[in-house]
Amino acid sequence: MVCSSIGLGVGVSHSKARYGHLLFSSLRKTNEDQSLETCSKIGPRSSGVSGISSALFNSCCVIMEYEDVLRQYLGEFGRYQKLAALLIVLVGPSVGATMFAQAFLAATPAHHCRLYQNDSSAMYGHPSERLNLSVPMENVDGTWRYSSCLMYNGTGGTSAGSNQTVRCRDGWEYDQSVYHSTVVTDYNLVCERHWLKELGQSIFMVGVSAGGLISGTTSDRFGRRPTVVACIVLQMGSGLAAAFTTDYVIFLVLRLLAGGAANGLFYVGLTLAIEVIGSSKRNVVGMTISLSWAVGTVFLGGLAYFLRDWWSLQLALAVMSAPLLSYWWLLPESPRWLLSNNRTEQAKISIQKAAKFNKVTIPDEVYEKVTKPKDKEPREKSKKYNLIDLFRGPRLRMITVTMSSVWFATVAVYYALIIGSADLAGDPYLNFVLGALLEIGLSLVGLVAMEKWGRRPVVGGFLFLSGAACLAVAATPTERQDVIRYISLLGRCAIGVAFTTLTVYSPEVFPTVVRTMGVGVANMSSRAGGILSPFVSLLADVWPPLPMLTFGILCTLGGAGVFSLPETFGIPLPDTLEDGEKLGRKQQTKIGTTDKTTEPKHNRGPVVVSGHVICDNDVFHHDEF
Numbered sequence: 352m353v354c355s356s357i358g359l360g361v362g363v364s365h366s367k368a369r370y371g372h373l374l375f376s377s378l379r380k381t382n383e384d385q386s387l388e389t390c391s392k393i394g395p396r397s398s399g400v401s402g403i404s405s406a407l408f409n410s411c412c413v414i415m416e417y418e419d420v421l422r423q424y425l426g427e428f429g430r431y432q433k434l435a436a437l438l439i440v441l442v443g444p445s446v447g448a449t450m451f452a453q454a455f456l457a458a459t460p461a462h463h464c465r466l467y468q469n470d471s472s473a474m475y476g477h478p479s480e481r482l483n484l485s486v487p488m489e490n491v492d493g494t495w496r497y498s499s500c501l502m503y504n505g506t507g508g509t510s511a512g513s514n515q516t517v518r519c520r521d522g523w524e525y526d527q528s529v530y531h532s533t534v535v536t537d538y539n540l541v542c543e544r545h546w547l548k549e550l551g552q553s554i555f556m557v558g559v560s561a562g563g564l565i566s567g568t569t570s571d572r573f574g575r576r577p578t579v580v581a582c583i584v585l586q587m588g589s590g591l592a593a594a595f596t597t598d599y600v601i602f603l604v605l606r607l608l609a610g611g612a613a614n615g616l617f618y619v620g621l622t623l624a625i626e627v628i629g630s631s632k633r634n635v636v637g638m639t640i641s642l643s644w645a646v647g648t649v650f651l652g653g654l655a656y657f658l659r660d661w662w663s664l665q666l667a668l669a670v671m672s673a674p675l676l677s678y679w680w681l682l683p684e685s686p687r688w689l690l691s692n693n694r695t696e697q698a699k700i701s702i703q704k705a706a707k708f709n710k711v712t713i714p715d716e717v718y719e720k721v722t723k724p725k726d727k728e729p730r731e732k733s734k735k736y737n738l739i740d741l742f743r744g745p746r747l748r749m750i751t752v753t754m755s756s757v758w759f760a761t762v763a764v765y766y767a768l769i770i771g772s773a774d775l776a777g778d779p780y781l782n783f784v785l786g787a788l789l790e791i792g793l794s795l796v797g798l799v800a801m802e803k804w805g806r807r808p809v810v811g812g813f814l815f816l817s818g819a820a821c822l823a824v825a826a827t828p829t830e831r832q833d834v835i836r837y838i839s840l841l842g843r844c845a846i847g848v849a850f851t852t853l854t855v856y857s858p859e860v861f862p863t864v865v866r867t868m869g870v871g872v873a874n875m876s877s878r879a880g881g882i883l884s885p886f887v888s889l890l891a892d893v894w895p896p897l898p899m900l901t902f903g904i905l906c907t908l909g910g911a912g913v914f915s916l917p918e919t920f921g922i923p924l925p926d927t928l929e930d931g932e933k934l935g936r937k938q939q940t941k942i943g944t945t946d947k948t949t950e951p952k953h954n955r956g957p958v959v960v961s962g963h964v965i966c967d968n969d970v971f972h973h974d975e976f
Contacts, residue, residue, distance in 0.1 A: 415720035417687050418630065418923045420702060424717065427629020429709035431683070435627045436636045438682050439620040442579075443643025445671040448651040449586060449613040450644075452668055453555060453606075454783060455655040457534045457548050461526040462541055464502035464519035487516055499523075500542035518542065529779065531659035538599045547599070553882065554603050555610045560878035562611020566619050567871025571736055571864060575623035576684040578867075582616035583675045585609075590669030594662045617644065618874065622858045622867050626687040630923055637855030638798035645794060648787035656780045691863040691926045692734075695722035736864050740928060741872065747931045750860050751869055753912045755876035757814075757853065760909030763880030764817060764902045765850050767888060768843040793847040797855075800848070805920035806856045810849055811913035817845035818906030825899035846906070859919035862931035 421427050463486050486497045501516040525536045535541060540548040562582075570578040586609055593605040621640050625633045651668075658664040686705070689698035699718050706713045742748045769786075800809045820842030827835050861869030890897040917935025925931045 415717065415723075416923070416926075417690055417721060420713070420717065420721050421629045424711055424713045425702070425705055425709055426711070428632045429705075429711070431705040431708040432628045432632075434681075434708070435683055436624050436639075438678060439624040440640050440643045442583075442616055442620045442675060443640055444647030444650055445586070445668070445675065446613045446617040447644040447647025448654070448668050448671065449590070449609055450559075451648050451651055452665070453552055455530075455533070455651070455664060456661045457540070457551060458530050458779070459535045459541060459545075459548070460530050460533070461496075462499055462523045462536075463497045464500070465522045465524045466502075529659075530661075533661045534599070534602065537661070540599075551599075551603050551606065555606045556878050556882060558607035558610030559614045560875045562614040563618060563874035563878075564868075564871040565611065566615025567867035567869070567874075568738070570615075570619045570622070570867040571688075574684055575619055575626070575688055575867075576678075576682050578619045579616060579623065579682060580676075580679050582612045582619065583672055583678060586612035586616060587669050587672035587676070590665060590672065594666040594669060614874065618858075618870050619867055621854070622870065623682075623685050625855075625858055626685040626863065626866075626924065627683070630921055633859065634801050634855065634920065635798065638794055638801070638851070641851045641854050642791055642794040642798075645787050645790035648790065649784055652780050652784035652787060655783075685863075687863050687924065687926065690722065698722055734864075736868070738868055738872065740865050741861075741869055744928060744932045746934070747862070747928065750916060750931070750934075751872060753915055754857060754860060754869070754873045757810075757909045757912045757916075758857070758873045758877035759880040760905040760912075761814065761846065761849055761853055761880070762877035763884045763887065764821065764842075764906050765846050766881045766884040767898070767902055768817075768839065768846055789844075790847060790851070793844060794851045797848045797852040801852055801855070801920065805918055806852070806859070807913055807916065807918050810852050810856055811910040813845045813849040813852070814906050814910035814913060817842045817849060818903045818910060820845060821899045821903030821906060825896035825903060829895060856919065859922075859924060860916055860934065862925040862927055862934075864927060865931075 425431065463482075466485050482497060484503070486502055488495050489498045489501075498516075500518060502519055504515040504517040519542065522539060523541060530536070534551070535548055538544075538547070540551075566578055566582060569581075589605045589608040589612065593602055593609065596602050596605065617640075621637065624636055624640060628636055654667055655664055658667055683704070684697070684701055686698050686701045689695075689701060699722055702713065702718065702721070740747075741751045797809065804812075820838050823838050824835050824842070827838065829835075857870050857873055858866055887901050888898045890901065919934075922934075925934045
């Protein structure tokens, strides 16, 4: 975009000023498709206007960015942006509840073999004399209890005449004091069928991993809004069907779909929210969305307490998504994505709606400037990006590989420490809710820390802290269980902060045109870490400190990797692949959080006022010839 009019001030003759005016007037009339090329080729030396420096001349030949529209007209966090952010925040509870529902849907209650004399599983337990004669005792972690999988091989299921034991022949009886029914009790997923329960969780994680990648690809190809709505429909539909299915295989398939939909819904929604708002508000909005996930887990614990049958809990979770169907009408598309994909007419309509909702007026000239294509083929149909684009440029390739590696390490350690601290005595509902409340507290810590220190110091620093805790546990003698417990809790809190802050940091390092694909690749890597985490724990059979030593090294390497990534706090989001290559370099400038005025300030370089680019400098003054 060229200057509409420029007058020459102190130290420049009137004739030169007139010549400069004619020059810029001719540039203004240049064909729109060649304007960028003209600006790059014509400079003050070729024009003969010695009073105009090359830097100032080039500063006038700019295209207005969506970030400029936010700062100068719409406002970084006006009513329109607040509504879009609120709609995404309301997505979090249903996603969090869906992600952790397996803890109650597939809970395993206490159980023992069913006896011949009682074919009903409605009652758990028998008179002690009959149990003593029918079911052997076994020592589990120092506690004697009735065997869960064995019974005496005697007539009528008693030990009369023989102490030989056999596997349960007529099913199991389950304790219904905590859970009335679960997927485990309905399909008898215990003893030799216990692996089917673990298979269900693994399949769900596969769905989560694939969902992040698929939704990222569709979001970058077709838009944020349609992808979010499609994920809502799929999450609700698969949840409703899962509540009424009577086949375990179908249940697993439906849970796979629900996992993919929930993961895609959260991360695509998060991306949409941070693209709509201004740079100074990304931290607060991103962490609030992350916190809403934890709120959903608290709600899940309370809901499961009152709905003790798995199918009724699953039905309630599916119904939670029903109000979100209104997003087809309420949720806006990301103007930033529309502009990056050269959908200029749709972008103009979207910005006009935002201006109307925010009760501000944007001149028509501004729409022309902000919708002008930024590439050298401005009229070319919008390019279709794919996963390969994440690895074309050297810097974007480094960002993709490093972010994926950091996610792998973070989630592997996160699940290891979470699982290790989750097996607590007492009420399972209370323990679950307390754990969710801890996550909320950790999200608030991350919010405050990133607001003060930025992204890299917080994510990398807490990864280092968690790594140090893991290494300290590995070095602590096993008889000092009290010390190990407190150090493990410190590591668990540190990795929790790193996890929540990394969720906000990840979308900011990828350019708009491939943002959700990049997040999807990193998310897929993280699920691989979650799947491999239990196998790392098995290394304790080789050497007891080895698992914690491995996790400590992973966290340390992850923290080091974070510091090789660009800092994004207060930095405008990159839009194109070229922006992604430049992210974090010296020419990238930070937007101050206090610079929010819509009025132009002096000595700020080019400022757009009523659709005109003005060089605000002592050498120039705006003048109509």
